[in-house]
Amino acid sequence: MPSPAHIRTTVATIIDQPDDLRELRVFHKALADVNRLRIVRRLAGGPATVGELIETVGLSQPLVSWHVSRLKAAGVVETRRTGREVFCQLRPNVFAEVAERERTLLGMPAQPAQPVEAH
Numbered sequence: 001m002p003s004p005a006h007i008r009t010t011v012a013t014i015i016d017q018p019d020d021l022r023e024l025r026v027f028h029k030a031l032a033d034v035n036r037l038r039i040v041r042r043l044a045g046g047p048a049t050v051g052e053l054i055e056t057v058g059l060s061q062p063l064v065s066w067h068v069s070r071l072k073a074a075g076v077v078e079t080r081r082t083g084r085e086v087f088c089q090l091r092p093n094v095f096a097e098v099a100e101r102e103r104t105l106l107g108m109p110a111q112p113a114q115p116v117e118a119h
Contacts, residue, residue: 020105027098030074035059036067040076040090047089 042056053064071077079088
């Protein structure tokens with residue numbers, strides 16, 4: 001017999017969720033995995049092939065491809081195929097866009113522009 005906590009969790013996931021909040025949930029769930037964060041960290045340095053990501057994270061090709069597909073579904077990563085190679089890159093400005101969208105959806109004030117300091 002399921003526990004009361006399990007029943008509450010199941011009911012909570014069945015209840016209709018607003019689409020805008022669901023999008024944020026998908027984004028954050030995609031980043032809630034250490035291997036996907038390692039992929040994002042690698043891609044922050046520039047585009048990479050799946051083969052290069054395999055070397056970075058030390059996982060099998062099917063697992064790396066699966067993680068990349070999760071990041072792509074969340075709108076974090078873009079991919080393009082050239083022959084047998086799949087090239088991956090972070091979507092430009094994805095984190096700034098999501099941060100702004102989160103502030104708006106959660107009713108938080110906009111982030112003031114930071115002054116640029118001269119060195």
